[in-house]
Amino acid sequence: MGRTKAKPGVKPGPKVGKDRRQEILAAAAQVITDRGLSETRIQDIAETCGVSTGLILYYFESKDRLLVEALTYANDQFYLRLSRELRKNPSARAQLDRLIELSVPGLLPEFQFLDEWALWVEIWVRALRDPEMAKEHEVLNRRWRRSIADIVRHGRSTGEFPEGLDADELGIQIGAVVDGLAIQVLMDHGDVTPDDMLRVSRDVSAKLIGFALEPAGA
Amino acid sequence: MGRTKAKPGVKPGPKVGKDRRQEILAAAAQVITDRGLSETRIQDIAETCGVSTGLILYYFESKDRLLVEALTYANDQFYLRLSRELRKNPSARAQLDRLIELSVPGLLPEFQFLDEWALWVEIWVRALRDPEMAKEHEVLNRRWRRSIADIVRHGRSTGEFPEGLDADELGIQIGAVVDGLAIQVLMDHGDVTPDDMLRVSRDVSAKLIGFALEPAGA
Amino acid sequence: MGRTKAKPGVKPGPKVGKDRRQEILAAAAQVITDRGLSETRIQDIAETCGVSTGLILYYFESKDRLLVEALTYANDQFYLRLSRELRKNPSARAQLDRLIELSVPGLLPEFQFLDEWALWVEIWVRALRDPEMAKEHEVLNRRWRRSIADIVRHGRSTGEFPEGLDADELGIQIGAVVDGLAIQVLMDHGDVTPDDMLRVSRDVSAKLIGFALEPAGA
Amino acid sequence: MGRTKAKPGVKPGPKVGKDRRQEILAAAAQVITDRGLSETRIQDIAETCGVSTGLILYYFESKDRLLVEALTYANDQFYLRLSRELRKNPSARAQLDRLIELSVPGLLPEFQFLDEWALWVEIWVRALRDPEMAKEHEVLNRRWRRSIADIVRHGRSTGEFPEGLDADELGIQIGAVVDGLAIQVLMDHGDVTPDDMLRVSRDVSAKLIGFALEPAGA
DNA sequence: TATGAATGAGAGTTCATTCAT
C-alpha cells in the first residue's frame, strides 16, 4: 500500500508535519477498526506506523484528541470516496443504487478499506458522553443524510422521482433504514445478509420515495 | 420463590446468591448507562450497590462476564416490560403503536428506567469483537425483531393488516427503521426529535405493512 | 529497627490502615532525606517499606499529597522529641542550650534520626509554590519560633533572663540566627562547623536576650 | 567588548556564542524563579528566549550543567549590583544599611530583578546533593559573607565601628541573621514583614558589631 | 548556528484480581 516502509536498521528520517499526522490518523483508524476504540492503545498505533509512542503525542495533544480526529478522518475519507462515486452517475436512481451498494458492510471491500460501520458504532458510543465527539458526529451525520436528500432532490429535478415528502425528511427515513440494516449485517448473524440489505434498502427506498422498481433480476 | 425475606428495617445481612446477583446486575446496568461500558469500573458497581469489590468478583468470575450479563439482564428487563405492555392491547395496530412509543428514547422515562438504547449501542460495539456478547446479541436481536413480526402476524390474523411481505421480513424492515431512528434521537442533535421518531416510525410502518393511517390528529 | 521484615517468599499480610500510613510516611521522609524531594520516586518509597507502588497510592491520593504529609510528619516527630527534651530541663538557660544543641545539623545523630534541616530546606522550596505546603509551613514555622519564645518567657518568669524585647520578637531573632547558621553547617564547607554553630548561637542568643554567658570552658 | 551588534529593528540572525549563552542563562534564571528548579523544563527556557530546545543543548552540555550555571549567573548579577551600590557609599554604616536594604526580599523590586532569595533556596537544595553545585555554593556563600566582613573592616578602619569580634566571625553571624530573616520574609506569612526584617537586621547587626543605632525615625 | 522531528526511558496512576481474615 502507500506506506513508506522503513528498511530495517535504517532510520526513516523526519517527515513534514502534515504527512505524519495523516499517517498517524490512518494508522489509528486502522487500529480502532481492528481492536475497537476502547482496546486501542497508543502503542498499537505507534507500532502500526512504525514510530515511537512519543511521536504520537508529539503530533496530537492527547490520546483522546487523536481518537476523535481519527474517527472523523476515516469518515471523511469514506465520504470523499462516496461523493466521487456518486458524481460518476448522472441518474438519480443509479446514484441511489450506488449509495446503497457502497453502504453495505463488507460488500465491496475494495471500496470500504476499513469497516466503516464499525467505526460509526464507535462514534455513536463515544458521542453519547464526549461533547467533542458529539459535535463531530452532528456534522458527519448531517452530511450523510444530506447525501441521500440530495439524490432525492436531483431525482425530482430530472423527473425520475415523483414529488412527495420533503427531501430532508426522506433523507432521515432512508438514512434510518440503511443505518438499521447496516447494523444487522455488521452483526453478522446471517439473518440479514449483505444481499438482503441491498434488496431491502432498495425496496424500502422505492416505496418511501414513491417510484417503481424493476422486477427483481431485471 | 425461594427468596430469603430480609426483615424490613433491619440491616440486611448476607443475602442468598440469586438476589445478590440480580442486585449487582442491576447496579452494573445502571453504571454502564451512566458512564458507558468502557468507563465502568468494578469499584463503581460496588459503590452503587454498597458492597465491596471483592464481593462482585465472588459472584461473577470476571469483570467481562459481569458486563455481558448485565447488558443481557437490562435488555431482558426491557423485553419483559415490553411484552407485558403489548399483552394489554388486543388490537395489532394499538400494539404496534405501543411498541413504537415504548421504543422512543427518552419519551417515557417511567417506562425506560435506563437508557435502553445507549445500552444497545454498547452491545453492538462489544458484540463486534466479543463472541460471547455476539452470541447474546443474536438472541436479543431476534427476540426484538420477532416482537414486531408477531404483531404483524397478529394483525393479519385479525384482518387489521393486509397480507403481503413475509412477517419476518417486515420485522427486519420495521426493526431497522426503528433502530435507525432511535440512534438519531439518542444522539440528540434536535434534527430528529422523539416526536419525529414517533411519527416517522408510524408512517413508515404503515407504508411497509400496507395499511392506512388515520389523518394526523384524528 | 522497628521494621517488620517479611521473610522472603512469605507475604507479610495486611496491616491496619494507620500503621501502614505511618510506615509509608516514615519511609517517604527517609527517601526524601536521602535523595532529595525532587528525586524521590514512589517506587523508592515503596521499596523502602517493602511494598508495591500500588499500595502507596492506595493510602495516599497522590504523590504530591504524600510528600507534603511526609515532610510534615518528619517535622512533627522532631518537634515531639524536642518538646520532650525541653521538658526534662527546669532551667530556661538549660532549655535554650538544649534547644540549640538539638538543632545543630549532625551534632547528635542519635537524636536527629533524619537530617531535619535538609527537610526544612525542601519545605521552603516547596512552600514557595505549593499553597498546601505553604499552609503547613506556616504552622511548623510558628511552632518552632514559639518553642524559643516560650523559653524566653519561662526564663523571665524564673528571673534567669532580664526583661526586654518582646519574647515573640526574640523568637524571630534567635530563630533566624539558628536557621541561618544551620544552613551554613548543613552546606558543610567547614567554614562553620557544628561547634561553631553551637558557640555562635549561644553567644548571639545571650546578647540578644541580655544575659551573661559563663566564660568559655566553664 | 567583542559583541556582534545586531542591527536594531532587524530580525537578529545567528549570534556569537557568548551573547547567546548569557541570553540563555538569563532566561533560565527567570524560569527557575518563576516555576522553581524542579519544574523547569528546557522547553520553558527555550520559549523564554525564543529559540529551539536543540539550541539550548548546543550551548550547554546538559540540562544539569545549564541549571547550575544559571543559578551561579543570577547570583553573580546580584553580587555585581550589590558591589556597585556599596561602592557608592563611603560610610560603613551606610554600606551596612544599604546591604541590608538590598537583601530584603521584595523590598526593592527594581533592584532585585529576580527573586534572588528563591534562587538561594534552590541553590541550597541542590548543593546538598550535587557536588558541582556544592562547589559553586561555597564560592557564592563566601563572597556573600565577605561582603559583610569587608564592611565591618571598613567601619573599623574609619572608626565607625568599635574593635571586637573577628570580622569574618561577624560576617557569619550577621549573614546568618539576614539569611534566616530573609527566609521568613520570603515565606510571606505576614509574621515577618520586609520592614520587620529591615529593622531587626539593623538592630541585631548593631548589637553584634557594637555600635549604637540612632533612635528610630532619626 | 539553528531547527524541530524523533526517540526512549521512565514517571505517576489506574484497576482487575487475589487472598488472608
Next chain:
DNA sequence: GATGAATGAACTCTCATTCAT
C-alpha cells in the same frame, strides 16, 4: 458470604537528548 489490603501489569504522558537537515 463478605471485606478490603495488597499486588502487578498496563497505560498515558513527559522530557532530556540526539541528529539529519
